Amino acid sequence: MNKPAIITPVAGSTSVKTYREAINDALRQEMRRDPNVIIMGEEVSGGAGCPGQDDAYGGVFGVTKGLMPEFGRERVIDTPISESAIIGAAAGAANNGLRPVVELMFFDFIGVCFDQIFNQAAKFRYMFGGKSRTPMVIRGTVGAGWRAGAQHSNMLHPVVTHMPGLKVVMPSNAYDAKGLMIEAIRDDDPVIFLEHKIMYDNKCEVPDESYSIPFGEAAFPRQGNDVTIVAMSNMVNRAIEAADQLAKEGIECDVIDPRTVSPLDDEAILESVEVTGRLVIVDEAHERCSLAADISSIVAEKGFHSLKAPIRKVTAPHTPVPFAPELEDAYVPSVEKIIAAVRDVLEA
Amino acid sequence: MNKPAIITPVAGSTSVKTYREAINDALRQEMRRDPNVIIMGEEVSGGAGCPGQDDAYGGVFGVTKGLMPEFGRERVIDTPISESAIIGAAAGAANNGLRPVVELMFFDFIGVCFDQIFNQAAKFRYMFGGKSRTPMVIRGTVGAGWRAGAQHSNMLHPVVTHMPGLKVVMPSNAYDAKGLMIEAIRDDDPVIFLEHKIMYDNKCEVPDESYSIPFGEAAFPRQGNDVTIVAMSNMVNRAIEAADQLAKEGIECDVIDPRTVSPLDDEAILESVEVTGRLVIVDEAHERCSLAADISSIVAEKGFHSLKAPIRKVTAPHTPVPFAPELEDAYVPSVEKIIAAVRDVLEA
Amino acid sequence: MPYQTDFLLRVYRVMKTIREFEERCIKEFEAGTIPGFVHASNGQEAVAVAACIDLSDKDIIGSTHRGHGHCIAKGCDVSGMMQEIMGRATGLCKGKGGSMHIADFDKGMIGANAIVGGGPPLCNGAALGAKTRGTKDIALSFSGDGSANQGTVLEALNLAVVLKLPHVFMFENNGYAEGTSANYALGCDSLAERNRSFGMPSVCVDGNDFFAVYEACKEAIARARNGEGPTAIEATTVRFDGHFIGDPQLYRGDGEVKAARKEQDCLQFFQARVLKEKWLSQEQMDTIDAEVMELIEQAVQDGLSAPKPNPATDLLADVYCTY
């Protein structure tokens, strides 16, 4: 197999940017391009009504830093702690001419605003007979590894992937994060954009100019003919590490990063399994009704005849995320577990 | 194979009861047995503060009818329309000596109270190091077929099945509904009890006495060696219909009703597939990250070597539930689609 | 004369249209020509019309499960509505929405809502869109006495004040949320006071008196257009029918509904007032009545004869703008 590791090479200068900077870049460039793009959420600027500095946080993870000074409080809106009102306001604004990018500081907070996401924004277009557009992006941080405890460390992408009307983006590196954010902002449907909080300082070469990456097109960070490994978000980086270690022993893994999980590039996965006949799926979410299960079931249905071995899922266990570092580290799928799963499917 | 169609036969008299009556029976018997069992929700009695009759509804589907007159407003509590406050109150009460059975009139309403379910009640025991108990039951109506539109017809069981700390019950008939409700009330963990709204008038012989059905034990309404069909809730009834039609042609289906989807009786499914080598899963939920995907992935991992054909999922499409009867009927998996899927896996 | 004749004629026509539309929906539902379940708003016409009569198509309203009246007041085509309620391919939402999900973006009607409390947060957004784009358009949300207790509505009140949004919160207090009385479910003594405590002007008016509601809305809408922020209005009114069509209404008092229909009919009040003041003549209203009856009859005939959706082409369509 010989597939491009990156789908859309971009002309012009590049520079090393962090995942955080890449997203900030995308937001700034789109806000300059389109006055209807606004940002809303808690602390997206920070310092509202305070005696001290404005833009005190620029988001608690610093992703929106500097946007309020450039675009003003009219377009970078700090809100009270009222997630249902925030998401609802974004959806209503999207129905009335704006392209809001709204932040859920931790995506775990969908618990207090889920209706406005899956029952309202996601369903408008269908319920209303195709007569509405709801161009909005909901950014949220996901994932464990931050010692943030059970209520601030969930993935939750399976829950939104299940929902018709939503698109779900899970970038695994700074390059994809910028291109996919620009695509998300220009997309006319509600997009869930999930940022893994432990990747914010991950760096790579990122084009300085604006570029977008189409949804539904996987990337292929490693290529090989022995075993297919599908992973998303930060698990891609662990899958790559596993693949590189296995490569030393001559085991060649085909690592697939769907980049968007809804829509999902199932062709890319099926084509790869046609060659390898072996599939390992790595998902940081809990196992039950996970994306790992979803992808496994697609292959078990459409790629069954190319399968030479059982499909292995490497996921988090069916437990909340524990606080203690030793437990949390054991909770998150590790490189070792991925390697072990690859060996399994090779021996099976 | 020769497995009991019903796990726990009960002594004493039986009578024909509807799904609705069976659940009402279970609630009444448990409330008589245990003064700590209370019922809460909107219109669970009906008529609160009104000039007319009390118990005016007994739940909009009549499931809790007659309980308030017998147990009083202290134990059958009508609430304002505040689902987060309702679920939170139930969880807090469960932490303080009661065994609340709380009703979400339509399970779609988890959108406005999801945090109290998956982030609070479900996680207490683990987060608090095993030192808490939260014995509560959340009843909710699910499913399409009622011309109730996109916001009152979801299944949503995949979303709660994904969540550690929750148990998820999906009875397909009146007999199971009574036994599983009694088990759910006596269980010390939060239990999601999903009632398919178009089954309320379905009847069968139900023991008059109290009995409970253990969680995690499947039922086997039809047995056969050709194809395994796994279905839950009302889809079980369609699977049975499909099996009976196919039986006329000599195609013998092994129909498995997990009854509870978390915990899931995966042994029963794996054992059946060992014999049939062919699996069809019927799920009224949307396809992505569904329970059908979940079960498929379990078999593709643990039962791979017995598989003789691709695993077929028969699910609802990736669309909201449409209102128009023609569309809604096409949306819900039909007996015809199940039969076609069985033929597929036989020919594959 | 404080009101223009053509304004009063328009008001009467819309109120009458809503009344007859709902009464006919009840008949059709009982005849089995309407699938699912329907929440009729007859008895509450004055609120819907007073709130919407001065709004343009660019102004946005967000409605509830009991939304027919709001749609008609905002200018939705009654034939398109009836076709939608009957689940026809030519309905306002191509039959995919139904009674609880009627929307018409060209008319600034962004949707009925089957989730109690779903609308007000969305109307904040519509108001934010207008404010950010610098138009003078406003948003108006409808809520009931029951939905006033939903956290989403309470959050929306605060956010509207914080962002000074051009949003009028209209609370239709018809005394009931399904079979639960407002007196029971609202722990406060006065909803209007509770709304005011969030930091916005708030009044309570007789929702059966069109003119009382209209004057309150006029002030609130002006405030919103002038960038002075949100206003809350509680309008006390009466639900002439069940929570849903077919509701036995055991929770209502003996003769309560009959008495209300006789003594608290906003439409009768309107007629009496305009006749007494000699603002309109009986003839003028009779003419409108006849035209309205024809309009409704035509809408029903359109609905009954309209094509049903085709699963092969329609089931999977319009989930996304782009795939």
Next chain:
Amino acid sequence: MPYQTDFLLRVYRVMKTIREFEERCIKEFEAGTIPGFVHASNGQEAVAVAACIDLSDKDIIGSTHRGHGHCIAKGCDVSGMMQEIMGRATGLCKGKGGSMHIADFDKGMIGANAIVGGGPPLCNGAALGAKTRGTKDIALSFSGDGSANQGTVLEALNLAVVLKLPHVFMFENNGYAEGTSANYALGCDSLAERNRSFGMPSVCVDGNDFFAVYEACKEAIARARNGEGPTAIEATTVRFDGHFIGDPQLYRGDGEVKAARKEQDCLQFFQARVLKEKWLSQEQMDTIDAEVMELIEQAVQDGLSAPKPNPATDLLADVYCTY
């Protein structure tokens, strides 16, 4: 003398314990012995202690992300707490909860909560449990000025009134929600008034004056025990540190924190008052200080030497009561 000496000694001991516990958490966090992130409550001790000092182990409190003070005031073992915050197997929650999820059911502490607004609905339930079982126990929930805008809290206020629950709502208004000022996020002029508008007695007190908060709580708790329903208390106080430990606090004014620590220290106020009134002597407090320092030092040593959880046995345990 209006207060018993041993009561005042107890109050001082608990306030001092919270202060030193938090100051030490800050040191330990900076030393890298505490994983994750921690929200310290130093500066707000008077509210926590005044709210909990009269409560029994059967009375329930629900806390927030800033919960250390509430835990200590309710009687949680500080060593068990420190071990939990350090993620040790012997911590109050076996290291699975951490700073934002400390609970101790034996002490009637049903949990800190990392979801803003998560606690008050749960405390309604605890209160309902007490009411239904006919005990005289009560529930008390802590909320902040920021969480006051979360719909779950607003719903809980109304439900508590409707069901007449023995629930005291304590709002700690420290002026900030992370880097957002309460003046900005609360659209209302007065939180206490907004709470009152839900239909319950509501007051605003100086949260830095232990005695002011204590008297308000005493009344509210008595009301709850007598079956007279909920009360809301807004206590204005000061956050001495960042939103989280390590917060640069750019949003605060120059010298704001320094001035607050100097001029608005509830602990200093308490000391000054009891000395002025001659209710306690400096010696009595010095003795307590020494004992507290020892207690905290011991807690930290316990925490540092306590065993860490073992993934093999602990990761999968305690998700369910029964499997």
